[in-house]
Structure formats: C-alpha cells, structure tokens
Amino acid sequence: SLALAGGPPPPPADFAMPWDDREKLRLVVLENVRRNPAVYETVMKLAEPTKLPTAGGLREFPAGTPTLLSYVNANMDPNMWGDDVKEFKPYERAAMLWGPEAKLFSFNSCGDRGDRRCPGREVALQLAVNLLQECYRPTSTSTV
Numbered sequence: 001s002l003a004l005a006g007g008p009p010p011p012p013a014d015f016a017m018p019w020d021d022r023e024k025l026r027l028v029v030l031e032n033v034r035r036n037p038a039v040y041e042t043v044m045k046l047a048e049p050t051k052l053p054t055a056g057g058l059r060e061f062p063a064g065t066p067t068l069l070s071y072v073n074a075n076m077d078p079n080m081w082g083d084d085v086k087e088f089k090p091y092e093r094a095a096m097l098w099g100p101e102a103k104l105f106s107f108n109s110c111g112d113r114g115d116r117r118c119p120g121r122e123v124a125l126q127l128a129v130n131l132l133q134e135c136y137r138p139t140s141t142s143t144v
C-alpha cells in the first residue's frame with residue numbers, strides 16, 4: 001500500500017460517506033484509486049513520434065519506443081491535480097475523476113479520452129460501490 005510507503009494520508013476521519021448516493025460513492029472510490037492505485041504502471045509503445053521533457057530539455061522519441069506509464073506519479077502530479085494533490089477531495093475533483101474531461105490514470109486507461117481501457121472497469125466500479133453500500137453502510141442498532 002502506498003500509505004505504508006509514505007503515500008497520501010487516509011480520508012479525513014470526519015468525512016461523511018454518501019451511503020445512499022451511488023454517483024458520489026463512485027467518486028469516493030475513484031479518488032481512492034487515484035491516491036492508492038491497485039495497478040502502479042503499465043507499458044506501451046509510442047504510436048507516433050513524441051516529444052517529452054527530460055533533464056536536458058525536450059527530447060523526441062520515435063514511434064515504437066517502449067514507454068512505462070506510472071499511474072502513481074501521474075495521479076499524484078501537482079501540476080495536474082493542484083498543490084493539494086494528497087488531500088482527499090472526491091467531489092471537488094469530480095470532473096477530473098469521471099466523465100469526458102477525466103484526467104484519472106487508472107484501469108490501464110487515460111481517462112475516458114484514451115483508447116486503452118480495462119474491460120473490467122465498469123464491473124469493478126459497480127462492485128466497489130455495491131460492496132460499500134451492502135457491507136460497510138452503518139446499520140441502525142436501535143430497537144423499536
């Protein structure tokens with residue numbers, strides 16, 4: 001776990017889980033995935049020549065260059081996510097986590113814009129939301 005390796009802190013203790021709102025629960029799951037990805041990286045080959053910043057400035061890499069995509073680094077980059085990148089903010093980051101403008105690198109994809117996506121993404125998200133609602137939702141202990 002990244003938290004064990006000095007990763008981001010857990011959600012605040014006073015965070016109110018949106019137990020009855022599936023859309024908000026999905027954002028909670030995605031924000032957790034952003035901060036603590038299950039898959040740390042993936043590899044690919046560049047489809048076209050690409051210029052990337054290096055210590056010596058921009059360098060052009062030819063098509064076919066093997067490339068490692070680090071989800072940990074991309075999802076914790078303050079240039080993309082802001083100076084509060086380590087903070088747990090699922091609602092404030094909603095557009096960046098889900099939808100056509102998503103910037104979340106997870107599920108072997110590049111948000112909803114990428115042509116590469118985990119085929120089990122939707123199932124995994126539905127299962128996570130169902131698990132939270134059915135197994136972890138607090139139940140009333142009062143008797144009538």
